[in-house]
Amino acid sequence: MAGGKTPKFCNEAGVREIRIGVKEFECIGALPPFDHPHVFLDMGRENEIVCGYCSTLYTFDPALREDESRPAEALYHEPAHA
Numbered sequence: 001m002a003g004g005k006t007p008k009f010c011n012e013a014g015v016r017e018i019r020i021g022v023k024e025f026e027c028i029g030a031l032p033p034f035d036h037p038h039v040f041l042d043m044g045r046e047n048e049i050v051c052g053y054c055s056t057l058y059t060f061d062p063a064l065r066e067d068e069s070r071p072a073e074a075l076y077h078e079p080a081h082a
Helices: none
Strands: 017-020 024-029 035-042 048-050 057-060
Touching: none
Parallel strands: 017 057
Antiparallel strands: 024 035, 048 057
């Protein structure tokens, strides 16, 4: 992502599809410590992509911002370091 951190998404709920507002992102699978290797995915010209690790279908939704997803809890926030 130009000018910012690459957003990360997880599928803790085990849903078939997650709608997101970006085409370049990382999938982490479930929440740590049960996550899979964090993989960078790029939809390119397409509007959807499937993660090769967890089989989650990610669909681009231009109505969503970069920091939004449906379901909302799919957007992963890394814990702050103390």
